[in-house]
Amino acid sequence: MPPDLHSALLRAVSPFDQGVAALKVRPLRATDSKTPVRPNRTAAVLVPILDLPEPEIILTVRSETLEHHPGQVSFPGGSAERADQSAISTALREAEEEIGLSASQVSPLGFLDRLDTISDFRVLPVVGLIKPPFVWNPDLREVSEVFTVPLRVAINRAEYSHEEIARGGKSVVISSLHWGGHRIWGVTAAILLNLANRIDHSLGQAG
Secondary structure, eight states: OOHHHHHHHHHHSBOOOHHHHOOSSOOOOOOSTTSOOOOSEEEEEEEEEEOSSSOEEEEEEEOTTOSSSTTOEEOSEEEOOTTOOSHHHHHHHHHHHHHOOOGGGEEEEEEOOOEEOTTSEEEEEEEEEEOSOOOOOOOTTTEEEEEEEEHHHHTOGGGEEEEEEEETTEEEEEEEEEETTEEEEHHHHHHHHHHHHHHHHHHHHHO
């Protein structure tokens, strides 16, 4: 990875902090209308960046048999389990289970912004550099395909299209990125755009 991009990534992510990383304790759902309601379940995903001269983002296509978001493009990840010590533990465990990525090949860098999903999850993205070579071995019960997108494409906001739709009486903007026959949208696109914004900001600070 080019040194300037590596430095920008380090500046872009939020530093690890055990108090932020812990997912085992969850606030109760609010009972009054004035308090924002947060999802009942917590999860973490790994945003895996292959550490190549031209870095690539690793993405998966979820199995059509899954209950939540079947057939959609996503990052490796899932629900926090009782034995997980942190969001990093959750993300690394899920990545190994889903695509055969060993934790020994991952150098976690930091967090992106939390996102709440319509499937009642609060998701914390963990950015990690992946030491090549990596040959994925997907669990076909959860993942039907693994593919990569060049990082330069994934963080280029000009590559995204945006559609405004009505949902629950509110106007919502859905962003999408098309690559290699795949539509990357929803939470996955939102995470990539968050990374793009953070990298742009960090490069601006460096300049």
